[in-house]
Amino acid sequence: MASSAIKSGTLVSLQDIYLSSPFFKQGASLRVTGKLQEYSVETAVAIVVDGNANLKINTQHLRDLSFRVGSFYQFIGELLIQHDNEAILQARVGRNVDGIDLNLYHQSLQLLRKFQADHLSTT
């Protein structure tokens, strides 16, 4: 089945993506959420921010998504680490998530990681 080859985008905060982080890996499948700070129609590169962290997103494969600076977006894709160690997410899917409660999202994410770790350690 084709879907078995599709990797799940690990849920991360933008703050989790830094040089020595376990998520900072070439080709890592990630799901990120942030506020759109910049978008270039020419390059289809977006920059999303969350607090003081930001990430570049290549959106060239996305269709039917309009970009508004100041709106919130979520992307799933693969991390491409360039020569200068700058990371850019090659987005496979994206959606507008205006109205998301980011505080609840981040807190739930911590609970989810703990739940998953506890579950895996007991099975």
Add this chain to the structure above:
Amino acid sequence: MDHHQHRRRLYNTHVKLLAFDLLSLLQTPSHSSSDPISFSRKGALLSRAETVGTVTSRELKPSKFLKFTIDDGTGCVGCVLWLNHLASPYFARRSPSDVRLIAEAANRFAAEIRLGVVARVRGRITSYRGTVQITVSDVVVERDPNAETLHWLECMNLARKCYDASGL
């Protein structure tokens, strides 16, 4: 509740499981012809599940099936939505108007499943080439951007307070 009843206490409910949990269900060959494999989690037999996540793949074979993937952030669940009701001998025994309604609903669900949307999917737990999947019976596309977060919390709560409870 005796041991047999206890094992089947979740059998007819749509269990809300995170993908990593659903994908690690125990699969055992069964003697039933309609369900050749039975699925269990911590001893409890399961037959139906509900999952919520982002649609990350979509493969349509018109008038046959739609295969798609739901990514909930903990794993990817393969889903199959059958679209062959009007041609299938399985449905030939049922009333043609019922079959038409089922087929229309399935076509409507198939149109709603687009890449990037967040969908709530319910259906039977089945297995394809050894991997757990969902044979879809209904689909709701979620508009609330917090729907996935609330689903994670509900899954964790249900696992701890209901599904994991031994009750014996």
